[in-house]
Amino acid sequence: MSFEFLAPDDVKAWDGASPMQRSPIEWAHLDAGAKIGERAGWRVVSDYGAPDREQAACRTTVGIADLSCLGKFELQADQATVASIVSALAGDATPGLGMAVGHESVWWCPVTAERVLAITAPERTKEIRTALEEQASQAGFASVTEVTSALGSNSVIGPMAREAFARATALDMRPASFPERGFAPVSVARTPGMVLREEGDRFLHLFGSGYAQYNWTVFVDAAQRLGGRAVGLDALRAAVTEGAPAGA
Secondary structure (H helix, E strand, O other), X not given: OOOHHHXXXXXXXXXXXXXXXXXXXXXXXXXXXXXXXXXXXXXXXXXXXXXXXXXXXXXXXOEEEEOOXXXXXXXXXOHHHHHHHHHHHOOOOOOOOOEOEEEOOEEXXXXXXXXXXXXXXXXXXXXXXXXXXXXXXXXXXXXXXXXXXXXXXXXXXXXXXXXXXXXXOOXXXXXXXXXXXXXXXXXXXXXXXXXXXXXXXXXXXXXXXXXXXXXXXXXXXXXXXXXXXXXXHHHHHHHOOOOOOXXX
C-alpha cells in the first residue's frame, strides 16, 4: 500500500505551479499581524511585526514559534529492526527510551522500542522519506508513515520555557530530570503530546494537528503572562547560535 497521499511536499503541480504548504492555523497568525515568508515549499511566519522584541523574548523570557513545516515520519518494526534502521541513518547512533538522537538536522525520537519518530528540517523531508523507505524495504517487516500533516509542532524557547510548560504539564522538566536530548510522550494541556528538549532552554512540543489552535492559544497565553510572546522563524534563527534545531 502506498502512503504517498500523506506527503504534503509531494503534491502535483497544476497549471505550472505547485500549491504552497501551510500551518493549519495560518489564519490565526495572520490575524495576529504575521508577516509570511517561504521556506522549502512552506508558507511560514517570518515575524509578527516586531522582530527586535521577538528576539528579545527568546533570549530573556520565552518565545513560541509555529514549526508545522518540520517533516515527521513514524518508523515501526521489531526492536532490532528499528535500531538497525535508525543506526544506519543516524551515524551509527541508536536512541534509547527517554533520549533522542540528533544527527544532521534530524531528530530520532523513541516513542517505544518498536516505534521511532523522525523529525527533520523541511529542506530534508523528501530525502529522509526516501532513505527511510529504502531501509524499510530492505528490512522486510518495517513500516514508514509520514505524519507531517498529522502532527503539529511548536518551538518553546527561552529561560522561561520550563515555566510555560509548567502551566500545562506535570512532566518534571528540571535539567537533572530532563536533560538535553530528553524525549517524553506526555500529556500537555490535557491532550496527548510529545516533548523534546533539543538543547539548553530550547524545547519542541508535538501534538495532534487538530489541537494546533488550542495548544497555540495555551502556550502564547502562558508566554505573555511570563513576559514572552509569539515569535517568527527569523527570531528563532537569531536565538540559535549553535546546534541548530531541525526547524531553525
